[in-house]
Amino acid sequence: MAARTGAEFLRGLKDSRELWLGDERIDDPATHPALTGAAHALAAVFDLQHEAADICLMPDPETGEAINVSHMIPHSRADLDRRHACLERTAEFSMGLMGRTPDYINVTYAGFAGRHDEWSANGNDEGADNLVRYQKHMARADLSLTHAIVHSTVDRTRGPVPSGFDPVQLHKVENTAHGILVRGSRVLATLAPFADEIAIYAAAPMPDAAPSHALCFCIPMATPGLKFLCRDSVSLGTNPIDYPLSSRFDEQDAFVIFDDVEVPRDHVFIDGNVALYNSVIRTSWWPNMMQHAMVRAEVKLHFAWALATLMTETIGGVQVEAQRMLGEIWTFAELTRASIRAAEADSRDWGNGLWCCDLRPLIALRTSLPRWFPRVNEIIRELGAHNHLTAPTTTQLANPALRPLLDRYLHGAPGIDATRRARVFRLAWDFVGTALASRNEQYERFYMGSAARNLLHAQQRADRTRALRLLERFLSET
Secondary structure (H helix, E strand, O other): OOOOOHHHHHHHOOOOOEEEEOOEEOOOOOOOOOOHHHHHHHHHHHHHHHHOHHHHEEEOOOOOOEEEHHHOOOOOHHHHHHHHHHHHHHHHHHOOOOOOOOHHHHHHHHHHHHOHHHHOHHHOHHHHHHHHHHHHHHHHHOOOEEEOOEOOOOOHHHOOOOOEOOOOEOEEEEEOOOEEEEEEEEEOOOOHHHOOEEEEOOOOOOOOEOHHHOEEEEEEOOOOOEEEEEOOOOOOOOOOOOOOOOOOOOOOOEEEEEEEEEEEHHHEEEEOOHHHHHHOOOOOHHHHHHHHHHHHHHHHHHHHHHHHHHHHHHOOOOOHHHHHHHHHHHHHHHHHHHHHHHHHHOOEEOOOOOEEOOHHHHHHHHHHHHHHHHHHHHHHHHHHHHHHHOOOOHHHHHOOOOHHHHHHHOOOOOOOOHHHHHHHHHHHHHHHOOHHHHHHHHHHHHOOOOHHHHHHHHHHHOOOHHHHHHHHHHHOOO
16 A cells, blocks of 8 residues: 555544544544544645655655655655655645644654664664564555653643653553553644554653653554543634634644553564663654654744735735734744754764754754744734724625625725635634634644743753853963
8 A cells, every 4th residue: 555545544534443522422533523624634635645746755665656755764965855845845735734744753753763773772672673664564554643742741740751650641551462551641642533543652751760651652543442532623614715724724632541452562662661762762853853843833934924914915004013023923934944944954864874954953943933933923913903803704795785885894905805805814813813723822832842941951952062162262361
């Protein structure tokens, strides 16, 4: 099986997974009113790889069948450039609003497989072999994966990761005839209703955790005992004109419960090896995965700038202060673009032939984006003011009694009729003001850690060699 189509993806969602939305168990995410928009949006992403095959598809190195470029293990700067083009095309479909399209985990596991030597450390040869085989399988089956890599927050006094043994957190219970039995919980499985399998791996080291918590594996969403509790839906209707974003881009998030789940032995990549669990995320994971994260962010920022500019022009907003705020968004977008290019230009072999970006510009973006995105939303809300709340619906515009009045009183600047004005401001409000917009701002604030934590880590990890050399010139003068 090679790269799937949208129809094949949708058929794959019809399984026995235990997916809950409120008190309703969802039988088919593709047809449920709260999920169908995003399901078909993801299907369109699978179709997109065929429509843009020259950018998004490549031959499997071993079988020759067509696979998505995001599965490629990069071995050169040219490979990173090729992957960038694929990631960018995919991000442009949702304008960066869907942060967890399948290429996100594809890139992550390609990086893991590229450093299988790290995964085989401390006697973990079997786990590393399992991981390499699995990465090839997910590429050839063109799977959609979610992940849950954060420990559940129950009592912050216990710390963000397990210390000793914590029965609430995901842990191994025992060995079975065919694998291991696991129990506990994890967050936050974004894309859960639209995934074929779930990945469990490390997000942060656990210095003094019990070995039973050190687990990495992948299993199908329909594995018995797996339970997914979705947050409230923020999807608004199915009308793509009235709700251009929230009708299709609610990728959903879910709390995951492992209620005595058996993981097959050949799907286990780390089993109780705390030292390995803590080490595999310290080297190439961030510079590999963050290429995807930042390419998506750059697309979203440039979309936000274009949207804010068009919104302002729709009502003749030529005031200096408005232009200054538009320039602020443009600056965020261009700094993101330049940082990605710098990271790719200074990319290098991170070991075992895996080629990754320079991490420094990406860390700088990681500290900045959780503050930039809320500021972008603030600017768009401020520039739109009350106009966000005076955008007629399609039914109002189609009403023969109302339409003449809307044409007279709710048009825009010269050349902008009532329909165009309404569509611009409904798009802007869906981007910054609806429940989807609020969820997405929360996502941008925290999906790579808070800004405060990222600033702390940036300072702690920064290479001071050059800076100290420059200082020493003055400090050593006699």
